[in-house]
Amino acid sequence: MILYDLTNIANHYGLEHQLGKCKEELGELLEAIDSANDEAIIEEIADVEIMTYQLKHLMCADRVVDLYKDYKIARQLRRIAEEQSHECDDN
Structure with missing residues (x-):
């Protein structure tokens, strides 16, 4: 169910938009790592994994x-x- 939902989200927004969103999420992960806040790091890892799944789907990669x-x-x-x-x- 999660992968189906992520595919729908990716298809709705498209590659160009989701590339920008991925950059945003990667920046937030960097900030979380710098903060050394475990909870923030874990949350941002989830966001980055969500975005990388979408990019792989959109790029057929x-x-x-x-x-x-x-x-x-x-x-x-x-x-x-x-x-x-x-x-x-x-x-």
């Missing part, structure tokens, strides 16, 4: 975003493994 996420996660895990192997070398 769900699969491509997932591919990028898989790539970036694997890359970071390789970096962590390299850091850990260097730590072992230093001991």
Whole structure:
């Protein structure tokens, strides 16, 4: 139900409007992080996730975003493994 509702909202406003709204929500998340207020951070994360879902829908980019996420996660895990192997070398 939530995804259906988000799709309807995205389709109503369109890509251009929701890109601007996403920028606004990202700015609010940055402010919340700077405030170190956990509740505010959590609320703004929800807003940003709502907007990124809408952008993925409007840009027909769900699969491509997932591919990028898989790539970036694997890359970071390789970096962590390299850091850990260097730590072992230093001991």
